[in-house]
Amino acid sequence: MNNILVTGSTGQLGSDVVKELLKRGYSTLSPNRSELNLCSEDNIRNYILNSNCEAIVHCAAYTQVDKAEDEKDLCIKINATATKHIAKCAKILDIPMIYISTDYVFDGTKDGKYTENDETNPINIYGESKLAGEKYVQEILDKYYIVRTSWVFNINGKNFIETMLRLSKANNQLSIVNDQIGSPTYTKDLSRLLVDMLETSKYGLYHATNEGYCSWYEFANTIFKLANINIDIKAINSNEYASRAKRPMNSKLSKDKLIEYGFKPLPHWEDALKDYLIRRGDLLI
Template identity: 50%
Template sequence: MKIFVTGISGQLGYDVLKEAKKRGIDIVGTSSKELDITDEQAVKNCIASVKPNVIIHCAAYTAVDKAEEDRDTCYNVNVNGTKYLAEAAAKHHAKFVYISTDYVFDGQGNQPFKETDKTNPIGYYGETKLQGEKVVQQLLEKYFIVRISWVFGKNGHNFVKTMLRLAESYETVSVVGDQLGSPTYTVDLAKVLLDMVQTERYGIYHASNEGFCSWAQFAEAIFNEAGKATAVKAITTAEYPTKAKRPANSKMDKSKLAEVFSALPTWQDALSRYLKELQ
């Protein structure tokens, strides 16, 4: 098996590459420096020369607030870039993994969203990721669409690193307490993605660490686990206005993943391991 992975300068791509190498899998990784996925010809040439059996597409435009204004770039990366890679996958009969997001849902209600639930993004970033999903479904049969949320990993920026930085300067930090979801540790996610591509159990999956929390609860756990004395003040979404609307309920039902592959460890366990990795 030969895997091609995009987005290795990001959190997930970095860990997919690392985990594949650890398993002795033949893998070629690329970042935006080496391959501009919005350049159709460059993508065609790259995939033709690598000839992978599997493409794991981790690269994405993920600046949620910036996406509201920088729509062309966001669309180009998340929709066109995905289309060019999916077309190349079709041509070379490669399996395709598309990393999607909880932001394809509107966040209404209290129940965790199932894979079959109606999508209805409330921001432009989520809209482009959903269009990417549709492109993959139109062009391919051998695909895994994997929706993830609240990602943290060693390589890149994330909420955990931000909280640890704030703890150095502040005694109290205000964090949104009325948005609920699940953190996702890229080390755990990379393992399940590499298990997936060894199979033909295609389809849409929700994959994040087990358990749910609010951003404020996540922040509290970070400070406790890291031995920081910083206190958390839970605030409402209305008290912390952002350019892009965010779903209040980002909880995803992951029972399909647990049934077909295996459930990821709890987010608390993942956070504990991650903080050790950062040290």
């Protein structure tokens, strides 16, 4: 296996997947939006079936969770329908496919960690669309890896860390949600795992995040502490923060299956954050 197609290669995860593949000696195909139009079945088929790719890592997605509530059709077209067309191409070519999914397929009401076998029940359009994509992949393919992750951040992307650092420059106090719990996930770490998966035949549905759990409030506190920023942070409940889409309160994903199948767990999220801030120049070694 050599020529790997990565969709969404300019996004947070896709860009790190391309770097990891190149580092390991693979060649990659990284189509832009005009080359691979996820809203066009004909374009998807023509591009992929003529690409000579030997695997697909499908990172591209509609990820604007709040906006999706008003753009339901577009969100489903990109996250579900396009995934179905891509999976059909993978089936024709008889090649493996990785599909990136989300903690938002769950409603967040469970006590404890969600396993891959727990019942899904998305509470927003984004979660619905990603779950529909999962189902298409499972229906169409045998050679698939569905990887649910959460709270991703990348050194070049728009993410919670960048938002916190930007807001801290213009505000003396910030109010941060303290009742949503999950795992921040560093795309640099996750991309290594995804390529590890591609190098096996251990197909299936997995949860993959950095180790450990925190609230957004705890995440923000750690960011400011490590970056040596002195700012007052107020913990608030989700109902005090206006947002268009509901979010799951509990996004703890169990990674026991990863370990059971011989994959190396990702580092703790605090170690990932330290690496991020060092690379960004905000933390001195």
